[in-house]
Amino acid sequence: xxxxxxxxxxxxxNPARWAGLVxxxxxxxxxxxxxSFPFFPSFxxxxxxxxxxxxxxxxxxxSGGVKRYVHEKVRYLHAHTDDAHLLIIPGEHDTxxxxxxxxxxxxxxxxxxxTSRYRAILRLGAIExxxxxxxxxxxxxxxxxxxxxxxxxxxxxxxxxxxxxxxSHFPEAYVRTAARFFGRPATEFVMDASRRYICxxxxxxxxxxxxxxxxxxxLNEWGVDNTxxxxxxxxxxxxxxxxxxxxxxxxxxxxxxxxxxxxxVGRLAQEKNLRTLLDAFERLHQAEPARYHLLVVxxxxxxxxxxxxxxxxxxxxxxxxxxxxxxxxxxxxxADCFVHPxxxxxxxxxxxxxQACGTPVVGIRGSYxxxxxxxxxxxxAETNTPASLAEAIxxxxxxxxxxxGRAASETVRSRYSWDLVFERLFGIYREAxxxxxxxxx
Numbered sequence: 001x002x003x004x005x006x007x008x009x010x011x012x013x014n015p016a017r018w019a020g021l022v023x024x025x026x027x028x029x030x031x032x033x034x035x036s037f038p039f040f041p042s043f044x045x046x047x048x049x050x051x052x053x054x055x056x057x058x059x060x061x062x063s064g065g066v067k068r069y070v071h072e073k074v075r076y077l078h079a080h081t082d083d084a085h086l087l088i089i090p091g092e093h094d095t096x097x098x099x100x101x102x103x104x105x106x107x108x109x110x111x112x113x114x115t116s117r118y119r120a121i122l123r124l125g126a127i128e129x130x131x132x133x134x135x136x137x138x139x140x141x142x143x144x145x146x147x148x149x150x151x152x153x154x155x156x157x158x159x160x161x162x163x164x165x166x167x168s169h170f171p172e173a174y175v176r177t178a179a180r181f182f183g184r185p186a187t188e189f190v191m192d193a194s195r196r197y198i199c200x201x202x203x204x205x206x207x208x209x210x211x212x213x214x215x216x217x218x219l220n221e222w223g224v225d226n227t228x229x230x231x232x233x234x235x236x237x238x239x240x241x242x243x244x245x246x247x248x249x250x251x252x253x254x255x256x257x258x259x260x261x262x263x264x265v266g267r268l269a270q271e272k273n274l275r276t277l278l279d280a281f282e283r284l285h286q287a288e289p290a291r292y293h294l295l296v297v298x299x300x301x302x303x304x305x306x307x308x309x310x311x312x313x314x315x316x317x318x319x320x321x322x323x324x325x326x327x328x329x330x331x332x333x334x335a336d337c338f339v340h341p342x343x344x345x346x347x348x349x350x351x352x353x354x355q356a357c358g359t360p361v362v363g364i365r366g367s368y369x370x371x372x373x374x375x376x377x378x379x380x381a382e383t384n385t386p387a388s389l390a391e392a393i394x395x396x397x398x399x400x401x402x403x404x405g406r407a408a409s410e411t412v413r414s415r416y417s418w419d420l421v422f423e424r425l426f427g428i429y430r431e432a433x434x435x436x437x438x439x440x441x
Contacts, residue, residue, distance in 0.1 A: 049082040051134065052429060055127065055151050056142030057109075058167060059089040060117045062299065062321040064267075065349040066142055066167055069232060074102050076422040083426070086134050088127060090119035105130050115299045116267055124150045131158055138429045140209075142167055144201060152204045161436040163429070164205035166227075169215060169368070171198070172344050199223040206432045209425075211347035212368035230425060231372075232347045233418035234356045238325045241333065241358030241409050249334035253317055259293035260397050263335035263359070265328070265350045266342070268300030275302070276364075277341040278309050279386035284393060285313045292393075297322050297331060332357035336401050339393060343384060345369040356412040358405035362396040364389060374411035375404045 054073070058066040074085050084101040091106025098104075107126045109119035121127070124146065131139070131154050139162045141151040148164065155162035171194035202208045202224045209230045210216040216227045255261055262281065266272050281294045296306050296318045303318070310316035322328045332338070338354035340363040345351075348369030351361045355374050363369070364381040379395035381388040 049084065050138065050426075050429060050433070051084040051086060051136040052077070052426075053086040053088065053131065053134070053136035053139045054142060055088045055139055055147060057090055057119070057121055057145065057147050058143045062117050062323060065232070065347070068349060069167075070142075072233070072235060072418045073422060073425075076418060077101065080419070080422075081426065086130075086136050088130055090121045094126070103134070113301065115301060115303060116269070121147050127151070128154045128157070131155075131160070136160060137433055138163065140165060141205070144168070144170060144198070148201055152201075159436075161206040161432045162204075163207045163209060163432055164202050165209045165230075166202065166215070166219065167211070167346060169344060169346050171195075195222045202226070206436060207428060209428070212371065214371070215346055215368050228428060230428070231416060231421055232349055232352070233416045233421040234349075234352050234412060235325065236356055236413045236417050239329050239332065239353045239356035240413070241406065244333065245330060246334045249330045253295065253319060253331075253334070255293055255295060255317055255334075256315075258290075259315070260291055260337070261335045262292055262294045262393065263297070263331065263338045263354070264294070264340075265297045265322075265331070265338070265354070266340075268296070268298050268302040268306060270302065271344055272300075273341040273343050273364075273384065275305065276384060276386055276389055277339055278305055280339075280341075280389040280393065281316070282309060282313065283386055283390040285315055287390075287394075289313075289315075292397075293317065295319070295331070295335060297328070328353070329357055332359050335359050337362055337393065337397055339363065339389075340369065341389060342369065343367050348372055352412060352416055355405070355408040356416075358402075358409040360396070360401055360404040360408055362392050364392075372416070374408040 054070050056066055056070070058064060059070070060067060070087060077083050077085050078100055085103070087102070087104045089104070089106055090109030092108065093106065094108045095106045096103065107121050107123055109121045109123070112118045112120055127147065127150050135158070137160065139151055139155050139160055141148045141162060141164050151162050154160070171191065198219070199222060202219070203226060205226060208219070208224055208227045210219060210227050211230060211232055213229050216229050219227055250257070250261065264274070264277060268274055281292065284292050292315065294316045296316065297320070299321045306316065306318050310318060322331065332354045335354075336359070338351065338359050338361045340348065340351050340361055342348070343364060343366070345367050348367070351363070351369055352372055354361055360375050361373055362380060364384050365377065370377065379392050381392040
């Protein structure tokens with residue numbers, strides 16, 4: 001008898017192979033047997049230590065919160081543990097590099113964006129070959145697509161527990177697109193499909209790490225039953241209010257003297273709600289042409305929009321991506337106010353870094369980022385409109401920004417250091433490994 005098509009049943013048969021097939025057909029993936037990795041024996045480590053694997057596509061050489069999270073984890077690992085680290089990411093070529101107890105594999109993958117430099121891993125067999133050779137004790141998967149399904153499948157085949165990190169609440173972007181172009185029926189369909197997909201994937205992990213309590217509650221309501229809240233953090237030795245080189249940094253960036261300097265740091269992308277910020281700044285400039293200057297740090301598909309506003313107002317500085325933490329900290333410190341227009345943030349790492357440097361943040365209320373704002377949000381925009389955001393910026397900048405920034409910095413330093421975050425995370429790893437060995441999963 002012919003049975004009706006069931007997405008859940010289809011995915012459960014071999015989700016990793018299904019995802020690889022779809023992506024391979026879409027992008028013309030090469031034969032997964034064509035590997036060129038220079039394999040060597042696994043890095044030896046002490047019996048009581050761990051080998052931890054991070055596996056993600058959300059990794060760009062020029063920017064990204066996931067990249068910062070992984071690099072801070074490796075720094076903590078070298079400074080405070082005897083553990084070893086394995087990172088598997090997409091790249092231009094197949095490579096293997098070793099530095100101390102950290103090994104990085106890049107898998108040759110097609111470029112998705114020339115500006116953000118993100119790539120898609122299509123050769124899923126390469127992932128399993130690396131994991132088979134390296135044999136980590138735990139795998140952390142950092143994205144929700146075909147690589148996540150492969151991580152789950154490989155972990156099951158090799159007897160390795162797999163933890164998922166819910167870095168991005170991607171259904172929101174799909175739902176908004178459906179609402180804009182297809183109306184309510186399509187929105188309901190997309191939301192229902194997203195819920196089913198998230199439950200089907202994330203309930204296969206041994207733990208699902210979520211950086212926001214409110215988002216964790218939402219995933220629980222949807223049916224994800226293995227969640228654990230874990231904040232992200234900030235390097236408080238680099239991101240701090242001192243030294244104050246504001247004048248020198250502004251001069252080096254070409255920012256005119258005597259302006260209230262607004263700062264944006266992040267990808268120049270639609271999902272970052274950048275258009276609302278650009279339109280809000282245009283309103284501010286029209287109202288008070290000599291008061292505000294906007295500094296934009298980042299790159300992406302909306303670069304031309306930034307450049308157009310730069311040409312139209314003469315009060316915008318765009319300086320591309322910044323990957324050096326020390327330089328980024330100087331940029332945060334030179335600004336009067338950081339503007340974060342995002343609505344989809346699961347945490348808001350750049351907002352935390354800005355506050356750590358003593359620069360207060362203004363944005364739009366209602367995102368999962370609200371809970372990490374360490375200053376008064378009474379002036380924040382109530383709605384996602386240029387007029388509301390422009391008014392929020394103007395009202396915030398009339399206050400005592402320096403005092404507000406100092407207080408926020410002290411709060412961030414006491415609550416959000418990376419050392420506290422990773423001490424807890426490495427405990428979660430060990431709990432997952434022990435539970436897996438006992439069969440208590």
